[in-house]
Amino acid sequence: MLNDKKFSLYSLILMALMSVMMLLPLWNVIATAFSTNLDSMKPGLLLWPETFSVEGFEVLFNRLEFWRPFANTMFVTVIGVFLHVFLASVGGYVMAQPNLPGKHFLTGIILLTLTIPSQIIMVPLFIVFKDFHLLNTLTSLIVAELVSGFSILLMRNYFEQIPHSLLEAARIDGASNLTIFFKVYLPLTIPGLITVGLFDVVRKYNMFVKPLIFINDPEKITLQIALKSIVMLDNSTSSSDIVTNNVVAGAIVVALVPLVLFYPYIQKFFIKGAHAGAEKG
């Protein structure tokens, strides 16, 4: 836009430097993860493993049973995201109905849920979960983020883009609300469902405070909590002597793998979401 060759070059250099800044520590972690136990503890710039090794990963999976929290997180994420997307689209469908009496009231409720920072209700929420006997269950993590006002509003925006006349045509064709929802609305908002789903995958995968509060049972801890124990060398990990730097780095790398696999899609849809966010305000 500025149309200046020199400035364009500076921009390129600046962004290259910035990318290094984003990448360098990450690269360092990957290099550490594939080093031997000993190499990983040595001081020095580590950008390539001196000897390529998977010792760290062996410790991680064989001795620390890192697969278990991984499986727990997968369980919560898969089931949780499925339910979340379903409920968000049901809510979004209702909220997208023109002329729905009481729509303002419902919108008010949903906006209010977005207004309340979760930390404020953390303690009473803990008590609610206790009363429902949900503490120490993976179900608690699914229930905790079963649906969100944010996702409902996002789905509503997608549904609202469907021309109104389509809804009317379906009504005249004799379709019921459920038929319209499943046969007309959902097939037309697949990008929306994917976006909401991906947002929720990331949210569920990274969920931290809730498992921290709700789950004590070592059998049921999730990936982020297990990762925390390893990274922070928690005293609770009795085997802290075996947790060398390459194990820590290995755990981080393992935790990154699913995100990186999803990243191309996430980027495609999130960046669109960010653009929309900028416009919506």
Add this chain to the structure above:
Amino acid sequence: MATLSLHNVIKRFGETEIIHGVDLAINDGEFIVFVGPSGCGKSTLLRLIAGLDDTTEGEIKIAGQAVNDLAPSKRGAAMVFQSYALYPHMNVYDNIAFGLKVRKHPKEFIEERVNEVAEILQLTPLLNRKPKELSGGQRQRVAIGRAITRQPEVFLFDEPLSNLDAELRVAMRMEIARLHEKMNATMIYVTHDQVEAMTMADRIVVLRAGQIEQVGTPAELYTAPENVFVAGFIGSPKMNFISVTSKEFDGTKQTFTLESGQSIKLPVDSPTDGEKQFKLGVRPEHLFINRTGDLNITIKATASEYLGENTLVYGDLNGQSITLKVDGHQTILPGQEIAASAAVRDIYLFDDQDRSVLQNYRRTLLKDALSVKENKEPATAA
């Protein structure tokens, strides 16, 4: 096939009343066209009939049964939308079949119906395509096909052809007319296009600002408009209106003077005492140049448009714009003075206050002719 009637139908959106008490009776199998300026409530009225919006007051009956509280799908009406409203993710077959599928008809029945409809509308080769792979005209046919499959009692069309180019529009117009004949269904058709209205309608309903101005056959509306609005709305180019003032009444005819000083004597049913304002109406095609007639005016040309078969001449008469439609090619320069005239039988007299028609001389003359005949007949017989 069904009759349809509206009784004092009122529609309000919130506080604003959009439809102000419409009464209308539509016969079985009739082709009715709603016309009127943009925003007058044509679509709204159609949507009330379809059940897409709820009527605020009044009653709508289809086949004698009140349908106010019935869901759109239960009214036996099908609608073709201006935007087509095809389901983008379904192919043509599924679009047409959707209404039957949700009604849980057996598969073979659906297949038979869809194929039959596709045959009628020449859609058979396109059944597997998605709407976005179709041309505008093809989409329009799918939209119509979707409406036909269910064999509704009443068809509702909301400006179905307005997205098509002129040629396709003519073709589709014929197709719809043919369909009407074949299915013999009651159809209500909303349009902006006069030609569509005049050519397709059994009867035209002229709406303005949420009210019916006049209902009649195309010929009735053209020859016997009931007020200035209908007179101006039907016919293209628009009817010319000329302000006149009433003068003396000589026992049979009243003299009216134009602002330019010319005057004309016209028979009136009820003479006016003193000077009052009236409007004369005369259609562009009924004004002739270089000829003297009952009404003679001289206008100053402002522009002309040569249309091939004829030429439209725009001019000015004491600040009122006048349009003439003259045969063939006429070279007319701006500023040129043109004498034009019209015969009494082509003149309408309107009340300047309530804008209703006072004298329709074509009618008057016709009636006179008939009454003369009537008077004569017994004489011959005797």
Add this chain to the structure above:
Amino acid sequence: MVLLPDAITSFVSFRKGSMDTRLLKKYAPLYVLITPIIIYFCVFIFYPLSQAFYISIQEFGLLGSSGFVGLDNYYTIFDDSDFLQVIENTIVLSLGITFFGFTLPIIPAIALVEITQMAAKRWFQTLIYLPNLFSWVIIIGIWMTFLSPAGSLNSVLISLGIIDAPILFFANEDYARGMIVFQTVWKDIGYTTVIYFSAILSINTDLYEAAEMDGATVWQKIWNITIPQLYPTMKIVFLITLLGSLRTFDSAYLMSNGLISHKITTLALYVYEQGILEFDLGIANAAGVILLIIAISLALAVQKITRNK
């Protein structure tokens, strides 16, 4: 929180609308669909919220409430110098995160727009956006590895002779807050850059061409066109960043250790420590309510100020 004023408007306009029983009947299936969701919100958000208020004015022991104590819990925490420190931490961190978080990304956003090589442009976007997806555990894990005493950065600095002894980035109270701000900005910069980037792309190019005709330099164009055109977006980003920063929890929780936690314990973390670890529910909820009040008043104040502009 951004949305509170909108929520209020919604309720107000709802009361103005009238209910029609015929419509209610027609829309019944839709209400049936939305009801479970509303119940969910009531049980898991609104009920706990009301409890937070309720408990904050109760004396609360392990066995439940033992009576109404009015504002005693509030007096207690305001008398506690630790709590005042917590407030200070929250404010300082919040200001730091907000300031850098909303200004810095403008630079890469402008740079990104100017880059003409499409492939490079896409790669840069991809790279800077990546950390936004990482959990705080991963972020801190990555930087702890990179910045550890024997880690890459310290080793390089020592071998270059810039420092003698390794810098204890995670165990020095002077660095603690800076580290949180830095890592938060590092995490979020990609996201905010993308927002600014798309806002810049939607600026009418005629403006730049007109400035070009007037002989404006690159910097003049940035200063007189890009930045002013970005104001509306900046307002939104500012608000989102500010309100997000007030909730700082994960980073502070994960970085806390005996040496530095007094510098970085935020209100949100304090609520957790008092409520979940100490089970001092009255105090925890009083702190929570204070956080809510701060957040809402800030949101309203900022909206008022920026709307008047």
